[in-house]
Amino acid sequence: MDTLDPDEQAFWQLYNELNPPSSSMESLSREESPSTNPCSLCGPSAMEVEMSLSFQPGTSFLSLPETAKIKILEYAGLLRPCLIDITSECVRRNPTLQPLCSRSSMRETKGSWTAFVDRGCTHPRLPTALFQTSRAVRDEIGPLFFGLNRFSATLYRKADFCKFREATLWGVDHLKYLHIDLGPSDRRFLKLYGGVHRTMMKLWVAFCDLAAVKMPSLTYFSLKCRVKDLEVAHKLMCAMDCFPSLDQCAIHLNQYQENDIRAVVKRTCWRLTNNLGDRPPFRFLQLPKEVQLLILEQLLINRPDPYIMASECPKGLVTLQDRRRQRPTIYPLTCCGTCSPLRAMCFCYARQTAFSTTCSCFSSPTPYFLVSRGFYEDARRVFFSKNNFAFTDEDPELIMRLLHYIPTSSSMQIRHLTFKFPLTFRSPARTAHRVDDAALLSWSVLRRFIREHFDIPHLSLTIIDLGTKNYGNGATQSRNKYLRKLLKAFVDLRGLRDFRVYLADERSYEKDVERAVLGFACHGRSKPSHMPFIGQKHLNT
Template sequence: MDTLDPDEQAFWQLYNELNPPSSSMENLSREESPSTDACSLCGPSTMEVDMGPSFQPGISFLSLPENAKIKILEYAGLLRPCLIDISSECVRRNPNIQPLCNRSSMRETQGSWTAFVDRGCTHPRLPTALFQTSRAVRDEIGSMFFGLNRFSAMLYRKADFCQFRDATLWGMEHLKYLHIDLGPCDRRFLKLYGGVHRTIMKIWVAFCDLAAVRMPSLTYFSLKCRVKDLEVAHKLMCAMDHFPSLAQCAIHLNQYQENDIRAVVKRSCWRLTNNLGDRPPFGFLRLPKEVQLLILEQLLINRPDPYIMASECPKGLVTLQDRRRQRPTIYPLTCCGTCSPLRAMCFCYARQTAFSTTCSCFTSPTPYFLVSRGFYEDARRVFFSKNNFAFTDEDPELIMRLLHYIPTSSFMQIRHLTFKFPLTFRSPARTAHRVEDAALLSWSVLRRFIREHFDIPRLSLTIIDLGTKNYGNGATQSRNKYLRKLLKAFADLRGLRDFRVYLADERSYERDAERAVLGFACHGRSKPSHMPFIGQKHLNT
């Protein structure tokens, strides 16, 4: 037999290490009849002789290093990145083995904007037959199975709790990631009533007792339950008093904001993660100034705004709008993508009665402004000079009301300002010119305000119009005429550092509008690689 090349030697070495010949079969082969065949198991083959001392039979799965075991279990389908629903895993129907699941990130899917594009998990059923190989194999891979996978369970009735307990009791001490969906099966709000409500409360108390005794490794936990009564929320949170210490915790109780209940949820999450109570102060002011500014940039800039779609939200974009109004389906929000370590659902605070210790959504910088005078100056300079502030409404009077409470000293530090005109629905036969004239007059007042309160030579202004949507062409033509008048009037802001325009319905007029403000400075410059609220495919058209 010819000598094998190094690649073939490496392959057969790995093959024989992962598939060692059984010693009993070797003995049986020797007793029956020795063979001179090269593929015989009774003695070394020519291939094994050529491979020399590198071939060492007898290496089993249990003797492999841990990272190799994890890789094998991933290929086998026993470890997966997707959430494993204990309640429905037994009825999964997907015979095709697909080691990679083509699911989008939470930032793209866990929000009313784009929830419809999320695909279901395409992994096949868990190969639980591997646990029946032997007691040693079960004990070895059981800790990896429960410690590395992410589990969820629906506790809608007593049978669900019994199923969860019986399925995980043998490895519950290794359970690390868990999401619980609690509540009546008919999706009603949980109350302090009898019947199914009392049963759900008993199930929850029993689960909390089980977690306190049998889940010492539980580190990442999230809970969903429909609650709108403060007393019910108190009772749910009190049952978690003896929970194990967590690293990350998230709780969701209502799809609408209830500030009283959210305060209870927030306190419970901080208590479960050992972040409640007196802690030694952090010596922030003793750090070098450069390090202080880097920390402030992480706190005040690199935060996704939940009011902007994920595909349109670059870092450092902050929308100025009324954030206190309720957000029904017609005003959806976007998930930050970090609020749930289990990728179970969205726990962002801005859209519902929920709290997560890992939510990274944009929040008001007011608490940082109130620390001290020196801290206020540094935080204000970072917040206003590094962020791009955007108005998402076309009404200049509403914009003026939002600007009314910001001091002029803060306006002077703003470097990027964006006006986004939302997609409009116009009737083709619109003849009310008085409305447009009033709007142009209000815009002139707003431009004068910008000249008087902003640092014009350092200000970059962007105007984005998403166009019209109708079944005729009359509305688009009327809209374009109005926008031409409006953009020509921006010539009184000459001296801007930069001026960019995007017109969805009239891309050819963009250069003329920019030239009216910047003059010859806009000649020869390239198109921007990215603009807020505009996808890359639309920008290049």
């Protein structure tokens, strides 16, 4: 017979004590009553002692270990991974029958405003009635509630600040995560004017004083405020001089990039996280060479490109394009997902006036190239040989202008090159071929440049055409005819290490052009499991 584990043994022992067999109950009923048994006057019987020991109170919530309390509070709904808006939590209308939230951590900007791609939080309202159980329970779970949850507050008027202060006063000293949305209620830019602008400035100074005195545990902080004047940014940042020391800080002031304001924001974030001032240098060059290369790979390769959609961005993919264009509606940005532990909004630096001490987006490697000659050689070799460089425009002249900035000694180290032809709205078939002929001529110049400045035997080339989007068939046929001419001309790049083609409108022609460029090398090779910009969902169609 199998033995029971300790928990099952304890359960059945308690069950037998609460439900004794009928024979024991009959024997207990036949015992003498206390009036006839003189021993009962002296003290409890053995049966009474055993029963009293078995009914002693068990372990209470207050005596549980902290990990068990956290699990219970998560199950009860007092601890949640999503952001808790103190201002609007009281009017939450989500049903309590769906306590689980399917909100993911990946974010991406839409147009001019930063927003979540997936749906909003579906958690039910916080069960704040649990705090009224007893004073001991409130004092016990208060530090966990304020220390583990992520809070946000909108400060659009003085009443919002008073509500925030009164709601958190009893546990604000344990507050660890906080996001503030500051500004006039009509979402105007903050100015150095009177009226509501002066009220906002006074409110912000009062909040900073409250944080300095009442929030010693504040560790992760982020701020959003619409500012486009340098003087206003200076005044906002100076009010944060009394802030407690932070581990992570993020500030967003404008959806468009203002370099002079961003410098002020960056300095404030570094100062609040104690990263300014003289610090002992890190002796990087004294590390083993293998460790140095691993660090450089982490800095120069494993960085998501904010100009690529999250579903199309594998590790090590870098786009060569104009990163200063201010058209967020046409070219949306993708958030790295690490710029804010609060998950309030995107604080990535790319094309907006924002800064985060934890942003992991790809940035220019130029600062690493300027350290020293030896550091430059190692960083250049890692950056150019391990990354996949992609062009997102179809114009060969623009590609040539971008490639001219790369020295030949660096382009010789590039191992992966990708050309992405974006999805376009094509007009019906054109009567003249002058435009196509001019483009083919420019592509021939580009191919000659690749032969002269790239290491062809070690270069892998990928061409991805996302096709046409037109209600008629004439545009697709004309486009396919042009692509056939273009791809056949890549025969003059024979000797490539690898050559892959993806044609959304003509998948049957892919093998033919790959065979023409690679020859017998393409026979018997397996299909790729993943390609840039299309992932793997379209490869098997």
